[in-house]
Amino acid sequence: MPEQSADALFAPFNLGPITLANRIVMAPLTRNRATHGTDVPHELNATYYSQRATAGLLIAEATQISPTGKGYAWTPGIYSPEQVAGWRLVTTAVHAKGGKIFLQLWHVGRFSHPALQPGGQLPVAPSAIAPVDQKTFLEDGTFAPVGTPRALERSEIAGIVDDYRTATRNALDAGFDGVEIHAANGYLVDQFLRDGANKRTDDYGGSVANRLRFAQEVIAAVSEIAGPERTGIRISPVSPASGLSDSDPSAVFFPLVDAIDAAGLVYVHVIEGATGGPRDVAPFDYHALRKRFRGAWLVNNGYTRETAIDAIASGYADLVAFGKPFIANPDLVERLRRNAPLNALDTEHLFGGGAQGYTDYPALESAAR
Numbered sequence: 496m497p498e499q500s501a502d503a504l505f506a507p508f509n510l511g512p513i514t515l516a517n518r519i520v521m522a523p524l525t526r527n528r529a530t531h532g533t534d535v536p537h538e539l540n541a542t543y544y545s546q547r548a549t550a551g552l553l554i555a556e557a558t559q560i561s562p563t564g565k566g567y568a569w570t571p572g573i574y575s576p577e578q579v580a581g582w583r584l585v586t587t588a589v590h591a592k593g594g595k596i597f598l599q600l601w602h603v604g605r606f607s608h609p610a611l612q613p614g615g616q617l618p619v620a621p622s623a624i625a626p627v628d629q630k631t632f633l634e635d636g637t638f639a640p641v642g643t644p645r646a647l648e649r650s651e652i653a654g655i656v657d658d659y660r661t662a663t664r665n666a667l668d669a670g671f672d673g674v675e676i677h678a679a680n681g682y683l684v685d686q687f688l689r690d691g692a693n694k695r696t697d698d699y700g701g702s703v704a705n706r707l708r709f710a711q712e713v714i715a716a717v718s719e720i721a722g723p724e725r726t727g728i729r730i731s732p733v734s735p736a737s738g739l740s741d742s743d744p745s746a747v748f749f750p751l752v753d754a755i756d757a758a759g760l761v762y763v764h765v766i767e768g769a770t771g772g773p774r775d776v777a778p779f780d781y782h783a784l785r786k787r788f789r790g791a792w793l794v795n796n797g798y799t800r801e802t803a804i805d806a807i808a809s810g811y812a813d814l815v816a817f818g819k820p821f822i823a824n825p826d827l828v829e830r831l832r833r834n835a836p837l838n839a840l841d842t843e844h845l846f847g848g849g850a851q852g853y854t855d856y857p858a859l860e861s862a863a864r
């Protein structure tokens with residue numbers, strides 16, 4: 496790869512009103528390290544994100560918009576004043592280092608457990624259909640199967656859309672530069688999109704247009720508050736993540752991206768293939784999808800220095816998100832710039848716990864810079 500095209504990865508990029516220092520994005524990564532009992536972010540989380548602030552853009556981990564949006568122990572929220580104050584520690588620390596940070600807005604839908612829900616109620620979803628063979632983990636540290644959710648009444652849906660609105664306002668209050676709608680990986684927005692999880696007979700189910708309705712309402716609500724120029728969205732057209740299935744992803748995702756384009760969102764973030772797994776799990780024409788969107792195109796899943804440079808230099812993508820490499824390498828940008836070796840991932844300490852496997856990954860020796 497000629498060095499000239501390598502430069503493309505390190506060139507600044509104007510993402511709406513924000514200038515990113517480079518094309519390298521930290522993917523949203525759930526680490527289950529919020530304060531137990533309150534789901535409030537704290538100083539250690541601020542340290543973790545600020546260590547990674549040389550990314551052009553950080554996308555903070557999936558964060559529940561409401562108590563019912565929660566599906567795993569110790570994930571952070573963005574609905575209480577304490578959570579907003581906790582996130583402000585994070586955004587302040589990242590901004591102090593010149594970084595930019597969006598928050599990923601999350602409602603897990605059916606992917607939860609009564610023990611994680613307010614009042615021990617059943618998780619809610621488009622339809623009362625359990626995902627196949629899925630487990631989550633609870634506050635007592637045990638794993639539990641994800642069971643059958645309760646189908647949302649039609650009259651409840653507007654309240655959830657309103658929770659997205661409030662969460663967006665809270666995220667901006669907390670100092671985030673923008674927000675990312677989590678429409679990927681088999682959670683609530685994705686559940687509405689797919690015929691494997693959405694069997695509704697009202698105007699939120701059935702036809703593709705009906706299955707798109709919830710996503711479009713969330714897009715409208717979030718961008719009404721943040722402005723479309725500070726609103727991105729993440730999708731995973733063929734990913735079987737969280738036990739989700741669909742008979743024809745192209746039939747859903749081409750019109751969805753058309754709707755995202757019409758709404759003028761600032762970026763589409765696409766997970767190509769199975770999230771964290773094979774990129775070729777199912778055929779899908781990502782290049783054709785890209786052509787349907789006039790905003791920034793952010794790609795993810797298994798990218799390396801070489802494939803990232805190629806994606807940017809070829810003009811296919813504007814930005815590349817790295818997940819696991821950013822967990823293990825706080826200075827990933829510098830390592831990619833120098834083509835330096837990467838730290839190995841500590842898979843024992845991904846979810847929950849403290850500093851170990853979180854803020855203790857070494858940067859390159861400063862003497863070698």
Ligand SMILES: Cc1cc2nc3c(=O)[nH]c(=O)nc-3n(C[C@H](O)[C@H](O)[C@H](O)COP(=O)(O)O)c2cc1C
Nearest residue numbers: 522523524525556557771796797798817818819845
């Ligand atoms: C520990 C871990 C946590 C993750 N949490 C999230 C999340 O909160 N939101 C999300 O959209 N994807 C999440 N993902 C998926 C990653 O963002 C990313 O799509 C995946 O790791 C593939 O990218 P990579 O090959 O660069 O790691 C997570 C992945 C891992 C390994």
